[in-house]
Amino acid sequence: MRFSKYFLPTLKEFPKEAKEISHVLLLKSGLIKPLMSGVYEYLPLGLRVIKNIKAIIREEMDRIGGQELLLPVLTNRELWDESKRWDDFGEEMFKFKDRNKRDLCLAPTHEEIITDLARREIQSYRELPQLWYQIQTKFRDEPRPRGAVLRIRQFFMKDSYSLDRDFEGLDKSFEKHYDAYTRIFRKCGLDIVVVGASSGVMGGSQSNEFMFLSESGEDSIALCDKCDYAANIEVATTRLQPICGEKKKIKEIHTPVVGTVDAVSNFLKKPKELFIKSLLYIIKNKPVFVLVRGDHDVNENKLASILGFEFRPAHTEEVKELTGAEIGYISPIGIDNVKTYADSNLRNSNGMITGANKNEYHIEGVDITRDINIEKFIDIITVKNNDPCPQCKNGTIKIKKAIELGHLFKLGTKYSKSMKCLFTDNDGTEKPIVMGSYGIGIERLMAAVIDKFHDNKGILWPVSVAPFLIHIIPIDISNDNVKETSEELYETFLRENIEPLIDDRDERPGFKFHDADLIGIPVQIIVGDRSLKEGFCEIKLRHEEKKQRISPSEVISFVKKLIFQERKKYEV
RNA sequence: CGGGGCGUAGCGCAGUCCGGUAGCGCGCUUGGUUCGGGACCAAGAAGUCGGAGGUUCAAAUCCUCUCGCCCCGACCA
Numbered sequence: 001m002r003f004s005k006y007f008l009p010t011l012k013e014f015p016k017e018a019k020e021i022s023h024v025l026l027l028k029s030g031l032i033k034p035l036m037s038g039v040y041e042y043l044p045l046g047l048r049v050i051k052n053i054k055a056i057i058r059e060e061m062d063r064i065g066g067q068e069l070l071l072p073v074l075t076n077r078e079l080w081d082e083s084k085r086w087d088d089f090g091e092e093m094f095k096f097k098d099r100n101k102r103d104l105c106l107a108p109t110h111e112e113i114i115t116d117l118a119r120r121e122i123q124s125y126r127e128l129p130q131l132w133y134q135i136q137t138k139f140r141d142e143p144r145p146r147g148a149v150l151r152i153r154q155f156f157m158k159d160s161y162s163l164d165r166d167f168e169g170l171d172k173s174f175e176k177h178y179d180a181y182t183r184i185f186r187k188c189g190l191d192i193v194v195v196g197a198s199s200g201v202m203g204g205s206q207s208n209e210f211m212f213l214s215e216s217g218e219d220s221i222a223l224c225d226k227c228d229y230a231a232n233i234e235v236a237t238t239r240l241q242p243i244c245g246e247k248k249k250i251k252e253i254h255t256p257v258v259g260t261v262d263a264v265s266n267f268l269k270k271p272k273e274l275f276i277k278s279l280l281y282i283i284k285n286k287p288v289f290v291l292v293r294g295d296h297d298v299n300e301n302k303l304a305s306i307l308g309f310e311f312r313p314a315h316t317e318e319v320k321e322l323t324g325a326e327i328g329y330i331s332p333i334g335i336d337n338v339k340t341y342a343d344s345n346l347r348n349s350n351g352m353i354t355g356a357n358k359n360e361y362h363i364e365g366v367d368i369t370r371d372i373n374i375e376k377f378i379d380i381i382t383v384k385n386n387d388p389c390p391q392c393k394n395g396t397i398k399i400k401k402a403i404e405l406g407h408l409f410k411l412g413t414k415y416s417k418s419m420k421c422l423f424t425d426n427d428g429t430e431k432p433i434v435m436g437s438y439g440i441g442i443e444r445l446m447a448a449v450i451d452k453f454h455d456n457k458g459i460l461w462p463v464s465v466a467p468f469l470i471h472i473i474p475i476d477i478s479n480d481n482v483k484e485t486s487e488e489l490y491e492t493f494l495r496e497n498i499e500p501l502i503d504d505r506d507e508r509p510g511f512k513f514h515d516a517d518l519i520g521i522p523v524q525i526i527v528g529d530r531s532l533k534e535g536f537c538e539i540k541l542r543h544e545e546k547k548q549r550i551s552p553s554e555v556i557s558f559v560k561k562l563i564f565q566e567r568k569k570y571e572v
Numbered sequence: 573c574g575g576g577g578c579g580u581a582g583c584g585c586a587g588u589c590c591g592g593u594a595g596c597g598c599g600c601u602u603g604g605u606u607c608g609g610g611a612c613c614a615a616g617a618a619g620u621c622g623g624a625g626g627u628u629c630a631a632a633u634c635c636u637c638u639c640g641c642c643c644c645g646a647c648c649a
Contacts, residue, residue: 012598013584017642143647407649476607510609528608
């Protein structure tokens with residue numbers, strides 16, 4: 001490709017709207033352009049990267065027996081009503097009506113479409129298992145798109161769906177994907193942490209996320225510093241030492257400060273873990289107390305999965321009406337008609353402090369078993385940095401930011417049951433197909449690669465996804481010697497089926513070097529009059545400082561060797 | 573949805589407080605000089621001042637409404 005003809009609008013200045021490094025470099029190096037909030041145009045250079053990423057994914061999906069297909073993006077409401085997800089997705093779905101006033105939506109994912117296809121076409125256990133995948137555009141009306149392609153409303157996703165006869169089959173399909181994903185991300189040069197995760201609106205049992213550690217990430221994950229424990233903060237647990245204070249009688253104490261744990265603990269000069277934080281929720285129109293230790297917060301994601309999605313924090317007035325006190329001075333003590341759930345870590349604690357249900361008063365000496373009627377102890381807190389690991393003896397949890405690149409779900413029979421996707425097993429009975437669903441966000445993957453491979457001048461593409469492998473930089477094209485040599489190299493590489501980018505623009509060297517470093521093509525071949533007179537070109541890897549002097553006739557074989565070596569780094 | 577910021581030439585911005593009919597840098601066009609890390613000189617082209625309404629002799633500037641974008645939070649496979 002000739003730079004002079006290439007549509008590659010690099011920016012000279014830093015786009016100030018961009019905060020995350022991947023966002024900055026995607027815009028600055030002319031890979032993408034914004035059209036509207038959360039929707040981007042993929043320019044030629046960016047599309048090349050996306051194609052390479054897709055190729056890696058296809059290779060690995062095919063390797064595990066995946067069959068690529070293409071599904072509609074435009075879908076009808078009826079399908080989504082069957083799984084109840086027309087409502088569950090809610091506003092996040094792009095919904096509209098056709099000319100006949102029929103409800104349609106742009107598919108945010110394709111479980112329903114796959115399930116519908118399978119129920120129409122799969123009849124017998126003999127036709128199972130199947131592993132179907134698609135790489136295509138999906139739509140989600142995100143409340144807040146952010147970080148360029150980190151969270152967008154129209155995006156490419158590789159989604160695969162496994163159809164199995166039983167749960168053992170599902171386990172196998174799941175394992176296959178686990179391996180394929182590991183290979184895919186390794187080929188892209190990314191280190192990945194696999195974490196246990198919540199399945200949310202997808203449903204199903206086991207769910208694993210493939211996380212790329214990055215400060216740009218929107219997810220928080222809990223990692224143990226001693227063992228392999230890793231979980232999304234939405235589901236991460238801990239095992240705190242129970243607080244066993246002195247057994248004493250409960251006693252009211254005056255606390256004339258704002259009713260936050262922070263303020264009261266400061267006022268009483270008592271550590272926060274001695275407090276029981278009482279929160280009042282309304283679950284299915286009924287008030288419920290939720291108790292957590294003062295130094296931790298409730299995890300509403302856990303709350304939802306245990307107590308159901310229909311919940312909300314109680315309003316100030318409701319709290320006052322029920323307890324007679326402001327939020328901050330409340331507790332279940334003395335309030336018998338409200339169910340109370342406590343975090344498991346509060347089990348057996350005593351000598352605790354909690355609200356007195358009277359403004360500016362707390363109670364001390366609380367023994368949770370003796371003084372509070374607990375309906376059930378449940379895992380309900382958000383894990384914090386330095387909490388003890390729930391899995392090993394002496395590990396400590398560290399919280400890290402991460403970008404979710406892939407997600408594996410064991411859907412089980414959620415969709416096949418509700419949509420009657422049945423097959424006849426060898427015993428003659430009809431059974432629901434056991435399903436799994438496995439996604440990878442393509443643009444996020446691209447952003448993650450940039451996040452990992454960049455320096456202060458620009459991107460350093462790994463050869464596995466690089467838009468071009470070779471960037472020929474003639475220093476001065478008005479010099480015949482330079483021009484001829486670089487053109488000859490260009491033509492030769494083309495004949496070798498390696499398409500280089502050649503900067504044939506009549507620009508000054510510095511200008512070209514800056515663009516070259518910005519767009520980050522792995523191998524730079526610098527052709528200048530000065531060095532040609534001494535009989536060589538300069539070869540430089542973008543990610544290394546050193547330049548190597550190679551005579552023009554040996555450039556081709558030298559560069560091919562270089563590329564071969566670079567490729568090895570990303571082989572699996 | 574809450575908080576903050578911003579819409580003026582292709583890009584980045586000044587001008588808005590205090591109203592007088594639009595400017596700077598980069599880029600672009602033409603000519604020339606240059607040419608190993610974002611060159612220089614000269615001449616030029618290019619703007620519904622996001623949109624609508626209002627106040628005024630006069631609005632980028634004041635008022636009302638509205639559309640959009642970005643960032644933080646809430647939310648979110």
